[in-house]
Each structure stands twice: as C-alpha cells, then as structure tokens.
Amino acid sequence: MQKYLSRHNFYTLLDTLISGGIRVVAPRMTAGIPLYGPLGESVEMVLDQLPRRSAKEAFFPVCEDIMSYEKEGQQVRLTDVEPASFPETVLVGVRPCDAAAIPVLDGVFSWDYKDEFFLERRRKTTVIGLACTSADDACFCTAVGLSPADTRGSDLFLTPLADGGYLCDVCSDKGEALVADTINLFSEPGSSTPLPLAAPSVPAFDLKKVKGWLDGHFEDPLWDGTALRCVGCGACAFVCPACHCFDIVDEGTEKSGKRRKSWDACGFWKFTHHASGHNPRDKQPKRYRNRIMHKFKYYDDKFGQTLCTGCGRCVRICPVGIDIAAIVTEINGMAIECTPAGGETRS
C-alpha cells in the first residue's frame, strides 16, 4: 500500500503523536552533533545528515539499568526493571542502513534466552524509514545487498518527492495501524516524482564468497596488514548499527546501586582478558579479525545474516583510517580469485 504524505502533514503527524503522549525519536542536534533522541516538537528533527550513532540505541541504549540492589545488614533486596514500562515509541527518519540492522539484531537478542530489554522495545516501536537521496564516499549499503530505498526493518517507509512531500510505503501491520490512526493526514499518491536515490560507489560484495574465504582464513597475513595500526578505541563498534556486544557492570556504593548493561567493543584489549592474565585475543589484529569475522562469518553461521549494513559510520569515525569496505573489497577480490574454475558463479 502506498500513500502520499505532504511535508507539512509529516510534521503534523509527528506533533500529533507527541501531543498524544507517544515518544517520537528522530535525528536531532545534540551538543552540535546529530543523534537519535526524543523530540519535544517536530521542528527539532534534522533529516539532512546521518546521525553520528545509529538507531540501535532506541532498542539497545548505550547504557541501561537492568536491576538495582539495596543492602541492609546481611540481606540484599533486588528491584527488577519492568520492561512493560518502556514507552510506546515512533522512531522516525531512520535510514535504510539503520532500519535494516534492527531485524538483524533480533537474531542474537531473541535466540534461546530472550532479552526483553531489546524485544519489548521492538514490540513497542514503530519505525518510519527514510530513503537516502545522497551518499558520501563512506556509504556502502549497496555493497552488502541493501539499497538507499530498502524497506527492511521499516514499518512505514518514506521516499522524498520533488514537491517536498513523501511517498509513504506501508510495510507492516504496525505501519498500517499508524496510518489508520492518522488517515486524514495521508492522501492517494499524486504525480510528483521521487527524488533520485543515492548511489554509493563501492562495488557489491559477493557475501557468500567473502564468508567462504573467511571460513578458511582465520590465519592470514591480511589481519596484521590491515589491523596493526588499529588503536583499539572501539569507536567503530559504538557507531555501528549492528554491533551488539555489551558489558554488565555494577555502579553504586556498598549499600545500594544499579546493575547496568553497557555497550562494549571487541576492539578493547580487556574485552576477552581473563582474570588469570591470559588473553585469547592478545593483539590488536586478532581483535580486528574478530570484528570482521563476527560481521561476515560468525553471525551468518549462527543467524544466517550479515552483521553489517554498509552505513559507513566506522569508516568515517576511525581515527587511523581503517576502512572496512576496502578490507572486505580486498577479501572479495581474493575470494573470487581463489574460486576454482567451474565453481559457483557470482549470483
């Protein structure tokens, strides 16, 4: 189902939701940088820049309380966090690379044990995606099988039109319900043409062959060559829409405090450091190898998906210029080179 939403009505829609008590999260300027955050009113929304961090924090906050403790003598009282208290949220202006990462993360947070902190927010959040009409040289969504108009992970998906309005694709029941609730703001699609979509320039990876190469190259000179310069700052993981590693830490006093779940990064040396002093990933290239392996092999082995949506944030933010797209392009080249003649052809 497609609808037309004028620019004016788009903003009216958000203000209607806000005044109706719905939490509307969208890119907004925070201390001079665009980040996803709750809007006070629709005009705070900034749609012309990719937020510095991804939309995953709407489901998986940088740091969140998972319980609190109070000690009284020899007794301890624990207070649970009630996931039912998470607010109904509409997440707006989500780029396809960010939106697509959300269902990818369902894999890890819902297999076996269910992480209700993530899953309850998922249930309570409606995602309004936004097609990209511009890309920079770090964007590579098309290289990992997505596109600037990919609706994966979006409940409604907006494509900017030449008249300033949007073509609105209804992609799920949740999206349909939101449109039904505010149907007077939508009309039938008219004659205005969509703006040209962004065109990232990185050639497509053959993800199957990349994974095939990784299957056989845990040990390879590539890792030292690409990652000796990695300073282990972890910034790539913190801006990534798909990195999901976390730490669990207590913050408080002897008497009372909170236990918190905080983003962590496999680039940190301490991430795998044993109490004995032994560290299975004792050198930076081993840690960087894990990053690539996790994204393009392990997550696929486990959940059948690639843990990278090509947003390019890690490329932009890396202080030493490590470019994941360039590395996977190199792997892609080696993978194709070592595919025997008569073997599988590129799909």
Place this chain on the structure above:
Amino acid sequence: MCDHTNRNIYLPHLVTVTDIIDETPDVRTLRLVFQDEQLRGNFSFRAGQFAEYSAFGAGESTFCIASSPTRSGYIECCFRSVGRVTEELRRLEVGDTMGVRGPYGNSFPLEQFYGKNLVFVAGGIALPPLRTLIWNCLDLRDRFGDITIVYGARTEADLVYKRELAEWQERADVRLVKTVDPGGSSPSWDGQVGFVPTVLGEAAPAAENSIALVCGPPVMIKFTLPVLENLGFSDDQVYTTLENRMKCGLGKCGRCNVGNVYVCKDGPVFTARQVKGMPMEF
C-alpha cells in the same frame, strides 16, 4: 533449567553464604543456599554447567558450579581472588547474601560414561569443574568402571580440596595420583613430584573403554593431549572445559566465542575433537 519466559534474564537469584572453606591462601569455596524456598528444592543442574555469581556493587564473575548435582539443597563455587568481584566475594561472611544466575551452558554427557573407566586430569585451580563430576560419579559409583584422578599443582599449598584429596586417597575404589611441580614439595609430601602430563604418562591409565576428562591451564592441556594420544585415547574419548571470559552467559554479549563457537552456549564442555576443530583463539 532454561527459563525462556519473558522475565529479566539478567536478574540473579539471591543466595545465602552458609559455609566458607579456604582451599589455599587465595582460593576459597563458598557454599550457597537459595533464599527462595521453592528454588532451594527445585534448582537443578548438570555437572559441567556454570553460573554467574554476583557480589552486589562489584559485579558478576563466571565460575563453574563446583558441587555435585547429587548433593541437593546447596551449590558451591570455588574461586581465586584476583579481581574486583572475587575480592568482594572474599569479603563475604557466613550469613551474607550474594547472587547467582544459572545454570548455563552444556554439561558432561554423564549417561554416555556409564560402564566406562574414567580418568580425571586436572591442574591447579582447574579441579573444581571436574570435582562436580567426580562426586557425581562417586555418588553413583556402581555405574562406572575404574576411576583414576591425576591432580597436580605448582606447590602443595596450591592444591585445592585437600580434605577431599585425602578422602579419595583413602578410598579403595578411587586411584588418586597427586603431584606437585619440581620444587613445590615439602619433606613430608607423600605424592609425586613432576608436571601433570609426565605424571599422567607414568600412571598410564588404560585407554580401552575409558574416558579422559582434562581441565587445567592452557599449557597443561597442550602437553596432556599428546600424552593421552600416546596412551591410546582417541579425540572422542577426551573431554575438557573451556574457560573464556564471559559476562552474560546467555549467548548475547559477544566475548566468549572461539571462532563461531559460543563457549557459554555450545560449551563449556567439549571433546578434544571439537577443540582441535576450533581456531587457536582460547
């Protein structure tokens, strides 16, 4: 005992410390009883599984459940004080409250060991993950063949479960071979002197109809596996547990993986064949 309901999977159960045993100057056993009466009766686990232990205000640490599933009403953990959480756990006194999440991970396939001879090989602080299985088997003694325990530590002082070593030594249905590294013995030492792999080779337990269970520091495991191979053990007859750093224990937080194997979910118990199939990242 996986709980797959929509509760908070990170919320620990409260337990009371009912007993404290100093195994070595820096290794301590805590006996823990669940404060929830129902859980006290229902908590079940299998030998080899682990838990996340909380010292509230300091955080959580991962240790195996060191007591046997055959001993109900309590669980035990055993740890060396080396960090923030373990230092805090060490400050606990009898009657104090701490937290436990678990049991997590896979376990030793005990039923497959019925009728077989068992050879336990452990070094230092790595006896607890085997001690749960040793007592499990001793409590069901007639289901197993010969039981051999080869255990060593750097020095006499570093041997854990000293009272139980004495008990095993007394038992006619257990063969205990205890050893300390060269230089680690006192004049009154009544065991062997030598490294665990060497002593295991000299003890030469028969491989036929046997299972070897090996737990120790990486260097001990590295040198023990070829000894077992020489004795005729196949890689499917040898089990070990991997002890990677963990936080969640639930297959989410992303740090315990060895290649695509999640130690917290796919392990911690693996056969030597499985371990040899993994990339060298443990």
